[in-house]
Amino acid sequence: MRILPLLLVTLALAAGCGSIPKEERDPRDPWQAYNRAMFKFNTDFDNAFFKPAAKGYQAIVPEPIDQGISNFFNNLADINSAVNNALQFKLSRAGTDVGRLAVNTTVGLGGFFDVATNIGIPSYKEDFGQTLGYWGIGDGPYFVMPILGPSSVRDTVGFAGDLFVDPLFNLNEDEIYWGLVALRAVDTRAGLLESGDLMDEAALDRYVFVRDAYLQRRRSLVHDGNPPADEDYDLFWDEDAIDR
Template identity: 40%
Template structure:
């Protein structure tokens, strides 16, 4: 069981990692030096992950974009967002963000009842936009620093704070425990797989632009990740990036 849980939690890490990469290459400098004591290892693992991404994940994401129309992809993304509402709600509550709590409750009730189980984002059309919240953000709101930056094999960037937070999020997820208890865990793996593909597809253009326009792709993605995560902690606007950063989705947003 512990091996299974560890695999699932690390799978969550990649979604946050890909989500962070949506910042443009021009954001690749920070006011302070990044906390990257393992840079030598991280650069090697980043290169390995990039080879796998270019050979496997990017082609799969492009195939998904080609085969599935945009409205259908939006429906998948909306449904995935609706499934993680309990995690968003728990973290909004722990952060003391009661406007965020109201937003999650309205979105979940409206989209579940009227939006065909969350496939149609009816609440979003009325101004109740999705705001992804995770325990890494909650720790940041509580004043916990990001900690060392690290590249997880095959799964991408994280920090000590975010990795810990995503592990906690997994244990917060009622769907995780429900499917485990009824011995239908295959559905949870399916959800992770679809979430990964959705996150990677959403970030196809942003990642390609980042690669083309960055002198140092590793440094650019590191800066993008760290800045994006801090922006999420303070609920800063994502501007031209849009409000949906998966975090993946591994395309949330």
């Protein structure tokens, strides 16, 4: 199956809620016991599989080829971005996404070369989590997804929408699908090797560092880089957002 079994997530949530000292609780993170346990599992899984694979990939793949592969997957992501900009009625941005896709797919040889950026066409990379946030859906509790990592209830729902639009997810050949998914995962992880090492050196509590960075970044993305100076964390519905 192509979707992670949500039953395991539900059981882990039921088993992991509680036992966090009061002074360490964060209203955005009511499931911290589960989240920390899943974060540790993901870290161990990454250290055992993804990180070695990413280092090997980086060592054997020439930099121009590595960049071309990253460009290819970024080009596919513009499809999802165009759909979500349209759903947010940001029609000029949706048109820009379509323009990027057209230029990179043709002149850029299937997206292997990022011609669009080189000629000044901006990249937005909107997703369904951002679209839900734009229409007033609050983050919901912070939630660490198995293997996939930091998320929130809203962004986890949005992830299902992203899968629906993802061209890879709609491939009929499972062998090609899983091969491309694995390549995308390893390519993405290879691009994070240096930042991951810096984070390990800087963070006193790696879990808190990742959580706070994720929530801050997602809030900025939902507000197109201009979030309010202060915001109460309405976990499910932001009434002011719908008035934008």
